[in-house]
Amino acid sequence: xxxxxxxxxxxxxxxxxxxxxxxxxxxxxxxxxxxxxxxxxxxxxxxxxxxxxxxxxxxxxxxxxxxxxxxxxxxxxxxxxxxxxxxxxxxxxxxxxxxxxxxxxxxxxxxxxxxxxxxxxxxxxxxxxxxxxxxxxxxxxx
Numbered sequence: 431x432x433x434x435x436x437x438x439x440x441x442x443x444x445x446x447x448x449x450x451x452x453x454x455x456x457x458x459x460x461x462x463x464x465x466x467x468x469x470x471x472x473x474x475x476x477x478x479x480x481x482x483x484x485x486x487x488x489x490x491x492x493x494x495x496x497x498x499x500x501x502x503x504x505x506x507x508x509x510x511x512x513x514x515x516x517x518x519x520x521x522x523x524x525x526x527x528x529x530x531x532x533x534x535x536x537x538x539x540x541x542x543x544x545x546x547x548x549x550x551x552x553x554x555x556x557x558x559x560x561x562x563x564x565x566x567x568x569x570x571x572x
Contacts, residue, residue, distance in 0.1 A: 440567075440568065440571050442561040442562055442567060442570075443532070444530050444531060444532040444536070444561065444570075445530070445531040445532075445536050445540065445558065446528065446529070446530055446531075446558070446559045446560070446561045446570070447528070447529040447531075447543070447544070447547070447556055447557065447558055447559065448505075448522050448524075448525030448527070448528055448529075448556070448557050448559050449525060449526060449527040449528070449529060449547065449553055449555070449556050450524070450525055450526055450553070450554045450555040450556075451526050451527065451552050451553050451554055452526070452552075452554075453552040453553075455489040455491070455502070455504050455527070456472070457552060458502065458527060458550075458552055458553075459471075459472070459491045459502055461550045461551075461552050461553075462502065462529075462547075462550070463493075465546060465547070465549060465550050466500075466546060466547075468493040468500055469493050470491040470492065470493045470500065470502055471491060471492060471493070472489075472490070472491055473490045473491060473492045474490065475487045475488060475489060475490055475508065476488040476490050476503070476518070476572075478569070486507045486516060486518075487507055487508045487509055488503055488504055488505075488507060488508065488518045489503065489504035489508055490502075490503055491503075495533075495534075497533050497534035498531070498532060498533030498534040498535040498536070499530075499531075499532045499533055500529070500530070500531050500532075500535060501529070501530040501532075502527060502528070502529055502530075503518055503527065503528045503530070504518070504526070504527055505517050505518050505519055505522070505523065505525055505526055505527060505528055506518075506523075506526065518566075518569050518570075519564060519566050519567075519569060519570075520565075520566055521564055521565045521566055522559065522564065525557075528559075528570075529547075530570060540558045544556045544557075544558065
C-alpha cells in the first residue's frame with residue numbers, strides 16, 4: 431500500500447518582535463495604542479488543546495486595517511496549568527510578549543520601531559526576531 435505525505439509550506443512573511451515587560455496585557459495594549467497610533471483590541475483567547483489533555487490559553491490582541499495587521503500575544507499561558515512549557519513560543523520564553531506585524535506596517539524601519547517601543551515606560555527591552563529560526567514558529571500561523 432502506498433503512503434502519501436502532506437507537505438505544507440507556511441508563509442512567515444511577517445515581522446516579529448519580542449518584548450520584556452512586567453505590565454499586564456491590557457496595559458501594554460493600551461500603551462502601544464497610544465504610542466503607535468493603533469487600535470489593538472482584545473480578541474478571543476487562543477486555545478491550544480495539547481496531547482496530554484491539557485490546554486494552553488494565550489491572550490490575543492489585534493489591530494486590523496485594509497493594508498496591515500498587528501497582533502500582540504502574551505507569550506506565557508493564562509490561568510492555572512500544569513504544563514512544563516506554558517509558552518506560545520517556548521524557544522523564546524525570556525520574552526513576555528510577542529508583537530507580530532504583517533502588511534504595510536512592515537515598511538517601518540525595525541530600529542525606528544524598536545526605539546518607539548522602548549519609549550513606552552512599561553517596556554524594558556525589545557528585540558526583532560527572525561520567525562524562520564524559531565522551532566515553534568507554527569504556533570504563529572492562524
